[in-house]
Amino acid sequence: MHEQSTFLSRLQRRPEAWLLAVILLAGLALSLASPTFLTLPNIVDLLESYAVQAIMALGLFVVLVSGGIDISFAATASVAQYVAAAMAAYAGLPPLVCIGAGLLIGVALGLLNAALIHYVRITSIIATIATMSVYFSFLMYVTGGRSIYNLPDWWTDRITFYETETTSGDLVRITLPIVALLVAALLTWLLMTRSKVGRQLYAMGGNPEAARRIGINIAGMQFFAYGFLGFMSAAAGLLQAHRVGESVPNALYGNELAVLSAAVLGGASLTGGIGTVPGVLLGIVLLAMLQNGLNLLGVSSYFFQIVIGLVILISTSITVLSARQRRRRRPIGEALNV
Amino acid sequence: MPAASTPYLRLAGISKSFGGVKALSDIDWDVRPGEIHCLVGENGCGKSTLIKTVAGVHAPDPGGVVLIDGEPVLPLNPAKARALGVQVIFQDLALFPNLSVAENIAIERHLNRPAVPVSQARMRALALATLQRLDFPLDPDKALSELSVSERQIVAICRGLAAKARLIFMDEPTASLTRAEVRRLLSIVQKLKADGIAVVFVSHRLEEVVEIAERVTVFRDGRKVGTWPAAEVDQARIISLMTGMDIFHGVVARDMTKAPPLLEVEGLSRAGEYRDINLTIRAGEVVGLTGLLGAGRTELALSLFGMTRPDSGRIKLDGQVLNLTSNRAALKAGIAYVSEDRLSLGLVLRQSIAANAVLAVIDRMKNGLGLVGEGRRRALADDWVKRLAIKIPGLDKPVQTLSGGNQQRVVLAKWLAAKPRLLILDSPTVGVDIKNKKGIYDIVAALAREGVGILLISDEVIETFATCDRVLHMRQGRIVGEAVPGQVSEQALEAEIYA
Numbered sequence: 001m002h003e004q005s006t007f008l009s010r011l012q013r014r015p016e017a018w019l020l021a022v023i024l025l026a027g028l029a030l031s032l033a034s035p036t037f038l039t040l041p042n043i044v045d046l047l048e049s050y051a052v053q054a055i056m057a058l059g060l061f062v063v064l065v066s067g068g069i070d071i072s073f074a075a076t077a078s079v080a081q082y083v084a085a086a087m088a089a090y091a092g093l094p095p096l097v098c099i100g101a102g103l104l105i106g107v108a109l110g111l112l113n114a115a116l117i118h119y120v121r122i123t124s125i126i127a128t129i130a131t132m133s134v135y136f137s138f139l140m141y142v143t144g145g146r147s148i149y150n151l152p153d154w155w156t157d158r159i160t161f162y163e164t165e166t167t168s169g170d171l172v173r174i175t176l177p178i179v180a181l182l183v184a185a186l187l188t189w190l191l192m193t194r195s196k197v198g199r200q201l202y203a204m205g206g207n208p209e210a211a212r213r214i215g216i217n218i219a220g221m222q223f224f225a226y227g228f229l230g231f232m233s234a235a236a237g238l239l240q241a242h243r244v245g246e247s248v249p250n251a252l253y254g255n256e257l258a259v260l261s262a263a264v265l266g267g268a269s270l271t272g273g274i275g276t277v278p279g280v281l282l283g284i285v286l287l288a289m290l291q292n293g294l295n296l297l298g299v300s301s302y303f304f305q306i307v308i309g310l311v312i313l314i315s316t317s318i319t320v321l322s323a324r325q326r327r328r329r330r331p332i333g334e335a336l337n338v
Numbered sequence: 339m340p341a342a343s344t345p346y347l348r349l350a351g352i353s354k355s356f357g358g359v360k361a362l363s364d365i366d367w368d369v370r371p372g373e374i375h376c377l378v379g380e381n382g383c384g385k386s387t388l389i390k391t392v393a394g395v396h397a398p399d400p401g402g403v404v405l406i407d408g409e410p411v412l413p414l415n416p417a418k419a420r421a422l423g424v425q426v427i428f429q430d431l432a433l434f435p436n437l438s439v440a441e442n443i444a445i446e447r448h449l450n451r452p453a454v455p456v457s458q459a460r461m462r463a464l465a466l467a468t469l470q471r472l473d474f475p476l477d478p479d480k481a482l483s484e485l486s487v488s489e490r491q492i493v494a495i496c497r498g499l500a501a502k503a504r505l506i507f508m509d510e511p512t513a514s515l516t517r518a519e520v521r522r523l524l525s526i527v528q529k530l531k532a533d534g535i536a537v538v539f540v541s542h543r544l545e546e547v548v549e550i551a552e553r554v555t556v557f558r559d560g561r562k563v564g565t566w567p568a569a570e571v572d573q574a575r576i577i578s579l580m581t582g583m584d585i586f587h588g589v590v591a592r593d594m595t596k597a598p599p600l601l602e603v604e605g606l607s608r609a610g611e612y613r614d615i616n617l618t619i620r621a622g623e624v625v626g627l628t629g630l631l632g633a634g635r636t637e638l639a640l641s642l643f644g645m646t647r648p649d650s651g652r653i654k655l656d657g658q659v660l661n662l663t664s665n666r667a668a669l670k671a672g673i674a675y676v677s678e679d680r681l682s683l684g685l686v687l688r689q690s691i692a693a694n695a696v697l698a699v700i701d702r703m704k705n706g707l708g709l710v711g712e713g714r715r716r717a718l719a720d721d722w723v724k725r726l727a728i729k730i731p732g733l734d735k736p737v738q739t740l741s742g743g744n745q746q747r748v749v750l751a752k753w754l755a756a757k758p759r760l761l762i763l764d765s766p767t768v769g770v771d772i773k774n775k776k777g778i779y780d781i782v783a784a785l786a787r788e789g790v791g792i793l794l795i796s797d798e799v800i801e802t803f804a805t806c807d808r809v810l811h812m813r814q815g816r817i818v819g820e821a822v823p824g825q826v827s828e829q830a831l832e833a834e835i836y837a
Contacts, residue, residue, distance in 0.1 A: 194455035199441070199448055203434050210432030214446050215417045273436035 051177035059232025067272030072132035077237030085247035110230020205272030352402035379557030394419035423504030440465035440478035606651030611637035626802030626809035644668035672759035722751035
């Protein structure tokens, strides 16, 4: 029992190292099974196609650290994207106005979540399941599910920052989504490790009562966390339309659990206060590898959905079980320790 | 007047009411710089209200003054109080288990300074400097969740120091410490004193602490009874000052060896909780079970009540081996348990007194149709309310309208209605005022006379001596000793427990 629990807790403390090992192992297995897997073009391609989910995962990670959860971010991203797309395609408004409006809508919807959670005191998961339904259904109701195909060129033109040709003749491009992902990751990392706000979010997620007592502005932190996720979701939504060249209202909907499982895989705790940006990125990488690898192997996409569900169940169970182990160990053994 | 004798903190005429109830009446009190001061009193005597008033959590009623360094500081708020140097370490310590030692120590300092970016190196340096000040070796990179309770306490003190504390309140700091850990804590308090930082210990039992305190202030029923130099008051005097009455008089222990055994426990063990427990409780016998917090007492009680399954060993009632698969099975066999946390576990607070009182016997109250008759329910509840002298506004009122002591009696009524053979009482007088304590002791004695066997779990040796025929001492999951009140002194048993 003792050995098991220290193993569990060690796993929890340093999930990144463990994750890296799993990624290397999975990468090796997949490249043996499918020779195209471990090629530079495939990897860059993966990175680009998962940038949207990764940016959402970074936003969600901030909410998870604060001790909350948000299921509505994909719906938020869809709404922000569609409104911006409509402004650009139908009204022909300039880029800055459209992008600004999209991001603003994302922040506003996030703040609405925070208000429901903080002032009305609805449990975050219930509040955001409800707002997810409202945001998304409202979008579908108003638009009738119509996609916008005639996005202006400034939005859909591919932006390449760097390109090179591999020895085998494939083209490798570092495009906007990849750069956006790197910027988002750096921003989130700075926020969480180098700013006072980050310290306070970790503190609040670890022990909300103690955080309140030392004078942390709980309301402010809640609004910040959900607003930040709203912002990142909107950015991800705009980026997704850039990648595919159109705005489809339900294109992002349904990504919630995959993004959540990536954050959780990367060590973010559903009980708050724990998690790192590198962990979240590794979580996305593992998830992308799994999905892509299973695809190359011709496994049904439902199998991937099973994996996502299991990831959430197992990592949550580990958290709860190791906490229970600690409690049970308390009376004897290290007498009164912990 | 020399500067050293100017009090750091002075209260004059401080009162605090909560909806008509006076929690503090007209308090004058002071704390000197670098003083070690003890604040003692029963639960509900006003100690916590006083701390919260000084810490800026509660605003006192108009009329009083609070002076810090001779300057009036009202109105206070928590941030202002901390900025003036008042730090409170509550019993739960209010630390962050997900952060490292250094991050915990530096966190408050961090909030008060606008500097961005946050630097791990600076947090570490601050933590190291603070730990060094207390001469306490602790790795600042360690996760807080890896530390023992006593180490966490030191981290909490360091956090206060790092935030430039001048007065530290410590709420029940020794409740879960061994004697060695208490010694270490006290030596650290001496270092704080040398730095001119005042420490106020708050507790209702503080033998060791009274030894190093310079002054002792006693509170009772929201009033200050008085402040004395510690050398002038001993423990017995403090208790009588605290309670205003002498309820722990004499020894009630009877020789019960002739009575038939009721409960026999043989070699009971459960991994991580308790080991190799052997005990006998005879019909009509009151057996105390004491020991440090976390010694496994409650865990043992939960197994006797069928809530957890022991890994090995036997439980016999009247010579019959019991297979307690659930608390329902235990109840059916005649074992009842009154929990330590009466508010969250023992009662359905929003339901009526009558509904709560019959909760444990609801099966027995069914009529031919399997429904619970209202008349029968009321009659039974009414009977117990009278027998236990519970003061209630009406059987239909929710339990949460009652005072702590009366709530406790409703819990008792609930289990007594099940007519148990064996009653397990887990810390039945925590949070109960002195008159209700006496009432509960009387009920215990009356039940024992009716032949009910009683296992009384208590932190307070003095309480077990005033109620029990025998007292068992549990430590780290084992029963390590047995004392018969009258043959062994309270002090001897306490020394053993805190050794």
